[in-house]
Amino acid sequence: MxxxxxxxxxxxxxxxxPSTGDxxxxxxxxxxxxxxxxxxxxxRTRMSKTLLRAIELALPPLLGMLLLIGVWAILAETSGxxxxxxxxxxxxxxxxxxxxxYRNGPNDQGIGWNILASLQRVGIGFGLAAAIxxxxxFLIGRVAFLxxxxxxxxxxxxxxxxxxxxxxxxxxxxxxNPAAIWVIFISAIWPMxxxxxxxxxxVPQDYMNVAKxxxxxxxxxxxxxxxxxxxxxxxxxxxxxxxVAWLVIVAAEMLTGGVGxxxxxxxxxxxxxxxxxxxAIFVVGIVGxxxxxxxxxxxxxxxxxxxx
Amino acid sequence: xxxxxxxxxxxxxxxxxMEFDTKRGRFEALRNIDLTVDRGEFISLIxxxxxxxxxxxxxxxxxxxxxxxAIICDKREIKGAGPDRGVVFQNxxxxxxxxxxxxxxxxxxxxxxATETKAQLKxxxxxxxxLVGLTAAAYKHPDEIxxxxxxxxxxxxxxxxxxxVLLMDEPFGAxxxxxxxxxxxxxxxxxxxxxxxxxxxxxxxxxAVLLSDRIVMMTNGPSATIGQIVTVDLExxxxxxxxxxxxxxIDCRRQVLEFLYQKQLRAAA
Numbered sequence: 001m002x003x004x005x006x007x008x009x010x011x012x013x014x015x016x017x018p019s020t021g022d023x024x025x026x027x028x029x030x031x032x033x034x035x036x037x038x039x040x041x042x043x044r045t046r047m048s049k050t051l052l053r054a055i056e057l058a059l060p061p062l063l064g065m066l067l068l069i070g071v072w073a074i075l076a077e078t079s080g081x082x083x084x085x086x087x088x089x090x091x092x093x094x095x096x097x098x099x100x101x102y103r104n105g106p107n108d109q110g111i112g113w114n115i116l117a118s119l120q121r122v123g124i125g126f127g128l129a130a131a132i133x134x135x136x137x138f139l140i141g142r143v144a145f146l147x148x149x150x151x152x153x154x155x156x157x158x159x160x161x162x163x164x165x166x167x168x169x170x171x172x173x174x175x176x177n178p179a180a181i182w183v184i185f186i187s188a189i190w191p192m193x194x195x196x197x198x199x200x201x202x203v204p205q206d207y208m209n210v211a212k213x214x215x216x217x218x219x220x221x222x223x224x225x226x227x228x229x230x231x232x233x234x235x236x237x238x239x240x241x242x243x244v245a246w247l248v249i250v251a252a253e254m255l256t257g258g259v260g261x262x263x264x265x266x267x268x269x270x271x272x273x274x275x276x277x278x279x280a281i282f283v284v285g286i287v288g289x290x291x292x293x294x295x296x297x298x299x300x301x302x303x304x305x306x307x308x
Numbered sequence: 309x310x311x312x313x314x315x316x317x318x319x320x321x322x323x324x325x326m327e328f329d330t331k332r333g334r335f336e337a338l339r340n341i342d343l344t345v346d347r348g349e350f351i352s353l354i355x356x357x358x359x360x361x362x363x364x365x366x367x368x369x370x371x372x373x374x375x376x377x378a379i380i381c382d383k384r385e386i387k388g389a390g391p392d393r394g395v396v397f398q399n400x401x402x403x404x405x406x407x408x409x410x411x412x413x414x415x416x417x418x419x420x421x422a423t424e425t426k427a428q429l430k431x432x433x434x435x436x437x438x439l440v441g442l443t444a445a446a447y448k449h450p451d452e453i454x455x456x457x458x459x460x461x462x463x464x465x466x467x468x469x470x471x472x473v474l475l476m477d478e479p480f481g482a483x484x485x486x487x488x489x490x491x492x493x494x495x496x497x498x499x500x501x502x503x504x505x506x507x508x509x510x511x512x513x514x515x516a517v518l519l520s521d522r523i524v525m526m527t528n529g530p531s532a533t534i535g536q537i538v539t540v541d542l543e544x545x546x547x548x549x550x551x552x553x554x555x556x557x558i559d560c561r562r563q564v565l566e567f568l569y570q571k572q573l574r575a576a577a
Binding site for chain 1: 369370371388389390391393394399401406415418469
């Protein structure tokens with residue numbers, strides 16, 4: 001195993017899920033009090049218990065959001081209206097999202113179109129990266145020679161800032177859109193190659209011994225042992241990749257222009273519409289969050305079967 | 309060497325030695341291992357931890373290659389793992405994403421897939437699962453069944469390939485005493501029914517005496533070798549309850565215990 005590949009998994013071992021168990025016990029004290037008062041109606045006790053638990057779960061994140069909005073409001077106030085406050089931004093957002101899919105020429109389109117355009121680029125770039133990165137990771141993880149051969153290349157290219165690839169893309173494709181997709185591709189491919197390779201190389205020796213004793217064909221080893229054993233690692237790679245891709249798209253689109261959330265941010269900056277920039281930040285954050293949650297759901301669905 | 313004269317030489321380990329390259333230089337795990345096993349014979353390998361008994365088993369399985377010497381099975385030198393030697397692993401090594409049925413099917417398909425129809429292959433799996441008493445759990449995943457059941461699936465998988473030799477690496481080591489006793493009894497029935505040749509690694513003296521035709525006792529490593537072989541001359545079928553008072557049984561047990569705890573005591577490191 002090369003050192004390059006080893007360093008990378010720490011970022012997200014499969015199976016890390018947010019734990020909710022620790023909050024469950026907190027309500028005990030108050031719930032006991034509640035049950036003393038309503039001994040005759042156990043039904044209501046249970047209901048108030050779940051209600052309490054729901055409040056306890058929801059309270060910290062709500063307080064966090066309130067804190068964020070509070071700090072933002074104070075900053076807006078002290079900046080002397082250069083930074084729009086939460087309320088002003090909210091009104092602007094309501095207006096913006098009331099007509100998300102309008103088109104007034106190529107440079108003035110609804111926020112919905114911009115988000116979709118960005119998602120499309122990410123989808124294509126990420127899809128290509130997955131189509132090449134996962135099989136490549138398999139080969140690198142399975143064949144020691146290939147691992148030794150590609151490890152230096154990967155360690156050389158992986159730390160390069162994604163945007164440094166943009167000029168190459170523009171040069172080769174001679175158009176902005178494929179160049180942006182290229183940047184997504186090149187930045188999303190590394191986590192998938194590396195996680196897949198690590199996953200393959202960490203398949204328990206026991207399973208490989210089974211493969212040897214049964215004398216399984218390389219195809220059977222691939223489909224019956226390596227793929228299922230590596231799946232959690234692959235899903236982690238995909239999750240990291242899509243995070244990176246969504247991070248990079250905003251920057252890439254600022255440079256390439258056209259339609260897309262990144263370009264939109266830059267356009268609104270040129271219009272000095274700061275409310276819209278703040279809205280864009282929230283939109284980017286929320287879409288990124290949704291992508292991540294979607295992949296966590298998929299990962300859970302696939303990995304629940306083998307906790308071994 | 310107390311090796312008895314054999315006429316069959318079905319499995320023969322000939323002057324085998326095994327060295328590993330470690331950070332502190334070469335480490336000789338085994339040397340001068342000579343052993344011949346008849347067809348249908350049940351052999352136990354017993355010895356203290358680290359004496360290389362699992363290494364020897366893995367060499368017969370073809371998962372490790374001897375540094376010197378050769379292992380011959382049914383007149384052919386062993387040059388790698390293969391389905392003619394079924395292995396029951398210590399930790400069962402079932403694939404957790406496949407059902408018990410599919411775990412066994414994977415093995416059956418590999419060995420008989422070229423010559424038999426799907427229905428025949430499935431019938432084989434059903435039959436072997438029935439043999440180990442797991443028909444009801446066939447479509448469960450390994451994490452849904454008990455340790456003893458998993459080990460049975462492992463045995464079923466090994467048997468399903470109709471191997472020339474059944475190799476078992478402490479097959480019941482991880483099980484509680486009651487489950488272990490039940491599986492030992494079942495194993496005796498199965499081995500009688502299939503006429504399998506068995507090589508089993510064990511830590512358990514009673515298990516070795518109960519199951520084996522011969523018990524191969526290994527000296528302590530490094531450079532471990534065969535110290536003594538005890539022939540267990542007890543008629544089959546064997547009944548563990550009746551054996552307790554059997555003088556032959558007691559004598560075999562005493563021989564093994566003396567070897568392990570008097571002659572090879574310095575082990576416990």
